[in-house]
Amino acid sequence: MKRNILLINPWIYDFAAYDFWLKPLGLLYIAGFLRKNGYNVHLVDCLNPAHPEFKHETHIKPPKRKSWGNGNYPKENIWKPEPLADIPKRYNRYGITLRIFRKELLGIKRPDLVFVTSMMTYWYPGVFEAIKIIRETLPGVPVVLGGNYVTLCPSHASENSCADFTIAGEGERNIPNLLKDIFGDDPLFIPDLSDLDSYPLPAFDLMPNKDQVPILTSKGCPYRCTYCASHILNNGFRRRDPIKVVDEIEYWNKLYGITNFSFYDDALLVDSKASVIPMLKEIIKRELGCNFHCPNGLHLREITGEISNLMFRAGFRTIRFGLETASVKRQIETGGKITNEELKETAAHLKNAGYRSRDIGVYLLCGLPGQAASEVRESINLVKSCGAKPIIAEFSPIPGTPIWKESVKASPYNISKEPLFHNNSLLSCRGEELTYEMYRELKMLARTGVRDRG
Template sequence: MRALLINPYTYDFAAYNFWSAPIGPLRVGAILRQNGFEVYLIDCMKVREEKRKDDGRAPFITQRVQVPPPLSGIQKTFSRYGFSRDELAQALLHVPKPDIVLIGTLFTYWYLGPKEVSELVKSLFPKARVILGGLYVTLCRQHATRSFKACDLLVPHNAIWLLYEYIAREFSIKLPFTPSAFDLDSLPYPCFDLYPQIPFVPLVTSYGCPFRCTFCATPFLFPQTAQRSKGSLLDEVSHWHTLGVEKFVLYDDAFLYRKEVHAKPILRALSDLPFKLQLFNPNALHARMIDEETAFLLRTAGFREVRLGLEGLPRLISPHTDGKLAERDFERAIDYLKRAGFPDDSITAYLLVGLPFQHWKEVKHAIDYAATFHIRIELAEYSPIPQTPLFDAFRTHARYPIEA
């Protein structure tokens, strides 16, 4: 049997490959491959390779398109990122006819691209089972059910067993390998080998987060935390290194949670490997969990930079952040990182802006405060996420109607 994985193109006012990779579909593809499927991949989110940075990041290929009528009041360029529909149609004609097509989703407001892709796939392969999964399906189940008529099955990220049952029922076969999505040690490595080149590989060492920030959907997506064994992670790093991969990207939401039994043993083991790594963390580390030893281990393990969350300053937005940061915690973390050898420009503070009723003076205060450490500051724009307390509390105050 044949399975086709598709990472769909998207529409937005801005997008950039900030170490983004479709790890979910690639993980499912690896599971299907272990069940005897032939697995193929079309990644529509192509980048401009000539502009790829040394750290692996790169701009997507883009084409300006017409702004949808509901967003016509926004005076910014609206673009498609990745393949065009016609380019995808041509690519689909060059893959063996699939039995199932799995389409991944990410941000809730990126659903238009996957919707077009699902309709195109169904028109070209009417007998194929079209399956939609990912974060959008998980967070906006009712909206997805109404919008994706071309799909035969919707699979929330936390219910992969629905996929197993559907395949067994529709094709009258038994899948011998059906791991839980939350058993990180039993999951196969994502099938990045389907790419002609692998600029970086994401690593997931844990699921979930102990904090309950009101703007974040992680507690809904992962009600409980789960952590991967050190040996399992080292085996994966070594596997990809034999294929020439040197850059790895940490996708965890709370890598440093229970650091004495999780992060520190992993970092020590990575430091002892006979080859050098380049490690990056696009998701912020919790500043208050960084002690002197942790900072040193991050450096020796191969982190080229460290990104911290500054969204919890007590005088900024602490009512929304579960009180996970105090100024002294942030200052201490910066000091430890610099003493460990991280240059100023390799330390970044994320500052969440655009929160409901947030005053510009609060943002300025946080910027001025972070600037005193001579580190990099990046503004992270708040987006209302369904299934979060802040979404439910302020949805009526949004500039545009939003729904889940």
């Protein structure tokens, strides 16, 4: 008889959260893998903004959703975890209510195993809540926890989560051994880990809310920026065949009428001749009429006139880039992924292709160790002067990154011991020179005065 595995995408517990095309892609890949190995899979998505049971939750305001698959989450104000007690901000549970979650768990066939995913390190309270309720409602069923939080904070996860197993790293790599240990099952199918095209498609059919589909054309990144965890989370840089990526897009489009897709790559544009250029040409050729969104920062350096035109024609609507800082010194110190000259050229290419200033979002890090407010201000002004839109991205320190030691030194919080202090809203590594007041002013400055010129 087939075994049943329950997959859980937990809530976000945070001061703020916005559904910027966010789906549990890693968990859906694992579901595809499990299915291919003959397991029955069922998913409970705690972040489903459109759960039918919300009609009975009259205390919750219906969230504003956008037609492109992004928008607000339903939310409830909750108690702050003790380490955050002094932070003068409201703390929320984003997603379905606890009652709906319990009802979901009690309404399904008892599983043989539960897989729980995790994303940001500082979102672990929502993960722990899910595990606690699973233990109450499904006593005796083993719980496995994986995902980015476990990979980045393995000891914290194994010591505090109450999961039976905590598994760091790529699921496809580690789950076969786990299934052997728990059930004695030998896998029928293991993908070639060096070939992303051998992975089964993510089991997107399990998602209750099919408003958009996330796509991954590659894993990892050839750069090594000091603040980024990409190299810890991925084993090298691997890419899919660009035509197979378009086959996947067309598949979801034909099957469910999906017209919005978001790219989750760390390095979508790198090595463009072999990857993104053929992909864009194929999307245009097939006349799919879809919208594409890149919420994660793209590499400015890779943009040419040709790529800009192809992106525009293919339907790339939301484009975000990572500049991080206009300080030449810091650009070099943190990895040298971009120069200010390249930003100017890129913005001009994108404008020529038809994008407006407000379409060209450029992320700027704020709150890096030792970073002065003037550096962020100058970065904002540079982005504006190039005819693009600056977007402040608050620095979140990540264990294992090259900048980690410096972050630990700079922070008044115990970021080594407590992942809640990695929360980007805290600006936990800012120097005294960059006050919250200044940060708010910088946010305002970034938001105002982006004009469409030329």
